[in-house]
Amino acid sequence: MDRAQPSPPVEKRVDGAVSNPELEREIKQLGGELHGSFPSALRHPVRAVDARAMEMASSDRELRAALFRFVDVVPACRSLDDVARHLTDFLDEVPEAPPPLEAAMRIAHTKAGRAALGAAAARGVRHIAHRFIVGETPRAALSVLSQLWNRGIASSVDLLGEATVTAAEADRYAHRCAAALAELAAAVRGWPERPMLERDATGTLPRANLSVKVSALTPLLRADAPALGKQDAARRLRPLLVGAREQRAHIHIDMESLDSREAVLDLVLELLSEPEFAEGPSAGVVLQAYLRDSPQQLEQILAWTRAHTRTPPLQVRLVKGAYWDHELVQARQQGWPAPVFEVKAECDRNFETLTRRLLEARPAVRVAVASHNLRSVSHAIAYNRLLGAPDTELELQVLRGLGDELQDALAQHGFRVRTYCPVGDLVAGMAYLVRRLLENTSNEAFISEQARNTPLETLLAAP
Ligand SMILES: Cc1cc2nc3c(=O)[nH]c(=O)nc-3n(C[C@H](O)[C@H](O)[C@H](O)COP(=O)(O)OP(=O)(O)OC[C@H]3O[C@@H](n4cnc5c(N)ncnc54)[C@H](O)[C@@H]3O)c2cc1C
Numbered sequence: 346m347d348r349a350q351p352s353p354p355v356e357k358r359v360d361g362a363v364s365n366p367e368l369e370r371e372i373k374q375l376g377g378e379l380h381g382s383f384p385s386a387l388r389h390p391v392r393a394v395d396a397r398a399m400e401m402a403s404s405d406r407e408l409r410a411a412l413f414r415f416v417d418v419v420p421a422c423r424s425l426d427d428v429a430r431h432l433t434d435f436l437d438e439v440p441e442a443p444p445p446l447e448a449a450m451r452i453a454h455t456k457a458g459r460a461a462l463g464a465a466a467a468r469g470v471r472h473i474a475h476r477f478i479v480g481e482t483p484r485a486a487l488s489v490l491s492q493l494w495n496r497g498i499a500s501s502v503d504l505l506g507e508a509t510v511t512a513a514e515a516d517r518y519a520h521r522c523a524a525a526l527a528e529l530a531a532a533v534r535g536w537p538e539r540p541m542l543e544r545d546a547t548g549t550l551p552r553a554n555l556s557v558k559v560s561a562l563t564p565l566l567r568a569d570a571p572a573l574g575k576q577d578a579a580r581r582l583r584p585l586l587v588g589a590r591e592q593r594a595h596i597h598i599d600m601e602s603l604d605s606r607e608a609v610l611d612l613v614l615e616l617l618s619e620p621e622f623a624e625g626p627s628a629g630v631v632l633q634a635y636l637r638d639s640p641q642q643l644e645q646i647l648a649w650t651r652a653h654t655r656t657p658p659l660q661v662r663l664v665k666g667a668y669w670d671h672e673l674v675q676a677r678q679q680g681w682p683a684p685v686f687e688v689k690a691e692c693d694r695n696f697e698t699l700t701r702r703l704l705e706a707r708p709a710v711r712v713a714v715a716s717h718n719l720r721s722v723s724h725a726i727a728y729n730r731l732l733g734a735p736d737t738e739l740e741l742q743v744l745r746g747l748g749d750e751l752q753d754a755l756a757q758h759g760f761r762v763r764t765y766c767p768v769g770d771l772v773a774g775m776a777y778l779v780r781r782l783l784e785n786t787s788n789e790a791f792i793s794e795q796a797r798n799t800p801l802e803t804l805l806a807a808p
Pocket residue numbers: 598599600601631633635664665666667668669685686687688689690692715716717718721742743744764765784787789790791792
């Protein structure tokens with residue numbers, strides 16, 4: 346893993362993929378072992394019901410669209426009657442509703458029926474939300490976070506509430522972040538030691554970890570005037586970085602849609618370049634592999650790390666990207682070429698290329714590979730081993746609710762896994778929830794493939 350060490354041979358195939366028989370063998374073996382630890386759906390009846398609901402939603406485009414619109418309005422509903430009316434209105438637009446939904450729509454013709462249906466629908470939305478959201482406040486979330494830690498799982502807290510519209514909202518979000526940092530930092534002191542979760546070759550990994558969204562730190566983040574948004578967000582991010590350094594916490598800056606990417610990355614790298622932050626806090630950025638220009642962006646980040654040696658090193662969280670539909674629609678509307686890959690295998694291949702590049706760039710960066718795709722995750726672990734690095738030098742990350750099985754399997758096999766845990770109320774959580782549902786029910790998503798019982802060999806095949 347040090348830079349002088351030659352990388353293991355990976356041959357380029359005609360389609361741009363790489364092949365290395367030893368790497369592929371290790372991926373298949375690891376993937377098989379991790380998959381073997383997944384619980385069977387039958388042992389988790391609630392999960393099985395969720396999986397059936399997801400399957401129903403993914404098999405019908407119109408139904409999916411109607412349900413997404415419905416989930417979006419639920420927090421604004423004033424009564425259960427209101428919930429039911431919205432549900433039936435949305436489902437009315439579906440040309441052929443599946444049988445259970447048709448039955449639901451029939452009972453909605455009476456007031457009592459609507460109240461019953463509304464209660465069931467609100468319960469359903471709340472049930473799904475609780476799968477993804479760990480608590481309404483950081484304090485309420487602490488018991489889940491400490492239970493995770495006790496089971497060998499680290500966490501990153503994300504305070505829900507995106508796309509701030511006023512300065513007062515941005516101030517409130519910054520204030521909530523500062524309070525959450527203080528609350529987390531105080532709570533984690535009493536947690537038992539977990540060496541795998543709190544140390545790597547470059548030093549200590551903070552137990553308290555907060556993920557932050559720049560769009561919530563300023564209402565002025567606009568692609569056509571990036572300097573203004575950056576300046577306004579810096580005013581609120583700087584004190585958070587100071588607070589994190591003082592409380593030995595980690596701050597991770599999430600990446601959002603492409604129109605804010607440059608401002609977000611510039612803002613973070615500029616702030617971290619200040620002498621005040623040369624020795625902390627521990628901080629990180631996100632790289633989105635679905636973007637065609639992500640390899641160049643990674644080189645930009647690596648050039649920054651060469652010019653700014655800091656302790657601890659910058660962490661790079663590699664993801665595929667959560668705004669795929671948005672980026673495509675936006676590009677089509679504007680007549681621009683798509684900035685994202687449109688073929689899933691190309692995105693997955695790029696993810697693997699970036700994984701290798703990142704792992705080879707250590708110790709200049711700390712690497713976190715965030716994915717629920719067993720192939721992508723197994724590839725990262727296998728390549729790390731092929732480089733001769735211990736498992737402690739790679740972090741794997743999953744989202745609460747989507748990656749629970751993988752999280753448990755990774756922890757059971759002794760890997761460092763961190764779960765991204767949203768905290769907040771349902772209203773603020775809706776944008777988050779809809780994005781997760783969209784990903785979950787997209788036909789090409791790994792999780793949908795897995796739910797369709799695609800053979801393991803296919804799931805683990807090179808993209
Ligand atoms: C801990 C954690 C933190 C995260 N933080 C962020 C963040 O800050 N910013 C962010 O944007 N996302 C973030 N994500 C979400 C992430 O980007 C992915 O959306 C999500 O993890 C699904 O990808 P996957 O590898 O798990 O699953 P997979 O099923 O393997 O991949 C699904 C992803 O592939 C891409 N895709 C889908 N269809 C196509 C297609 N036809 N062509 C090309 N590409 C396609 C999309 O990016 C989609 O999300 C985070 C995820 C995790 C686990």
